[in-house]
Amino acid sequence: MNKIQVYHSSDTNILVWDMLVSVLVLTLALSQFTALHTAFCLLIAISITVVIVAVWHTRVGFWLVSAVFSAFWGGLAYGITALFTEDAIWQWMVFGLAVLVALGSHLLARRYTQNIEEV
Secondary structure (H helix, E strand, O other), X not given: OOOOOOOOOHHHHHHHHHHHHHHHHHHHHHHHHOOOOHHHHXXXXXXHHHHHHHHHOOHHHHHHHHHHHHHHHHHHHXXXXXXXXXXXXXXXXHHXXXXXXXXXXXXXXXXXXXXXXHO
């Protein structure tokens, strides 16, 4: 008899944040640069995000999507740091640290989702 276990882990939270950022940025970009209604922009953004998540589950797609989103989080950290200091060394150090933390979080999320699929 097979036993199914349900896991709850914070390791997948990075994926949730990545999806939320995708939907938000895509919706804003589509509504800004197209004549479509915002509701349609939201539906298109959700569809594109679903495709991004599907690509994330492939070997090459994982590295590509993780690199893009890690760079986004690094850029966000860089921008926040720039608000508090004009020292470029600190800004780039925080950028690099944020990218490493985000990549690590993506790797943990990847390992977690692979373990779920094996159950």
